[in-house]
Amino acid sequence: MNQSSELTELEERYGAHNYHPLPVVLAEGEGAWVTDTEGRRYLDWLSAYSAVNFGHGHPRLIGAAKAQLDRITLASRAFHTDQLGPFCAELAELCGKDAVLPMNTGAEAVETAIKAARKWGYTRKGVAADRARIIVFDGNFHGRTTTIVGFSSDPESREGFGPFAPGFDSVPYGDIEALNAAVTPDTVAVLIEPVQGEGGVIIPPEGYLAAVRATCDANGLLMIADEIQTGLARTGHTFACDREQVRPDVYLLGKALGGGIMPVSAVAADREVMDVFTPGTHGSTFGGNPLAAAVGREVVAMLATGEWQQRARDLGKHLEQALDGLDKSKVDAIRVCGLWAGVDLAEGGPTAREVCERMAALGVLCKETHHRTVRIAPPLVIEPHEIDRGVEILAQAIAEA
Incomplete structure (x- = not known):
């Protein structure tokens, strides 16, 4: 299947106005959220992959870059x-x-x-x-x-x-x-x-x-x-x-x-x-x-302060508790290490790619690996309620993909 026909199939499945193939072209970002060029906002669960541990548009990092640009x-x-x-x-x-x-x-x-x-x-x-x-x-x-x-x-x-x-x-x-x-x-x-x-x-x-x-x-x-x-x-x-x-x-x-x-x-x-x-x-x-x-x-x-390390530990515990509520009949294993997790999907269900595509349609960017694992890596500025929302969407994507 070529890229054009694949996109058409996905648009028919999820709706042309909701689905965008990964990676989304980003226009701007703030905190744990990114916005595409058409104004749609997405919760970022890709941050280890895209290298934004401290969130999008962090003022200290932007300030350091701007000062050096002069x-x-x-x-x-x-x-x-x-x-x-x-x-x-x-x-x-x-x-x-x-x-x-x-x-x-x-x-x-x-x-x-x-x-x-x-x-x-x-x-x-x-x-x-x-x-x-x-x-x-x-x-x-x-x-x-x-x-x-x-x-x-x-x-x-x-x-x-x-x-x-x-x-x-x-x-x-x-x-x-x-x-x-x-x-x-x-x-x-x-x-x-x-x-x-x-x-x-x-x-x-x-x-x-x-x-x-x-x-x-x-x-x-x-x-x-x-x-x-x-x-x-x-x-x-x-x-x-x-x-x-x-x-x-x-x-x-x-x-x-x-x-x-x-x-x-x-x-x-x-x-x-x-x-x-x-x-x-x-x-x-x-x-x-x-x-x-x-x-x-x-x-x-x-x-150097240790603040972000502690935050990753605390939020990781929250993430682990939230993931524990996933339907165990559809998930083979869950691994959590700090603010980082791998969710292995059960054989016979959707692939990790299908789940991540569905999550993107629902407003969460995530990364699949090795066909059956969904990898979760939020930025360290994410809030507990945003983690809960992401897990809800993951559960929905697993059920509906």
Whole structure:
């Protein structure tokens, strides 16, 4: 079915004036709500996906961006501005690391970490040239570059994009014995999402992250935590690794780091890792540009108080209670981690895509993943009554889709 006929079918099903295919083109936004170009308002449950943890149009973030726009904005890496140094220092302090390397996108941060881990393996660990291996996990999502999709276990991400780069070993997520068995003398790092976001908010068994940390320590490996979706208060903690008091060697950050204003990502690590990059060996034209750095500094300042982390914990409890009222005959599982949830739909019922399309028609934007999981990620400014309204619409969409 082509896109035009598919849209016609959906319009006939839901009404041409109500249904809009995702993503909606946004004209403006405020708080937990966005407005399309025709004036319709939608409750945003896409915020981990679209990187707006603090809500749309947050005055502190808009103010930081406007102030910087009156000065230099998109200088390249050839210029060191008065925003770059403080941004790196403040983010490093938040992470408890020595150094920060700012980039633009999450995938760019992951690629940077892969390069750093390999070079660290050769120059620090003594792995023979071109033999470094990195352990990843089934069900992972780290981005869409050719290197990254090459170690994805999702056929849709891989098909048609090979050949892929070697050097990656994938093991089942949550299985510490499989991880230990995969370690070889050439292994240099473990790349892990503390909670698998695109996988459907898959939460590992209790104690698993600590066990991964122990494996890395025992074998001289870098633990690289991809906190691009999980980090910066989403799970009720500054980082999802904090849930088990685990400190990785490398943090990968993005999405919420830009506050919905700018694409901003970063790699945070101690000097022993970061200094494998020497002048000329790595860079990014717009990484750490003044506008991005100014917005990123305000995000870090907002997180430094702990207010947003606590809010995510409190609202997450409310969300979990609300989701518990869903029809259990139509739902196989519900997973909640902070203000983030995955709802697995029962076989034989509507697909997650159908449910999300119906929710959009009813005024809530949500994201499906892997056909049967609805992923819920409201902005951290959402109010309890808005959560209740969203769950009501989810229940209606499941029943009617």
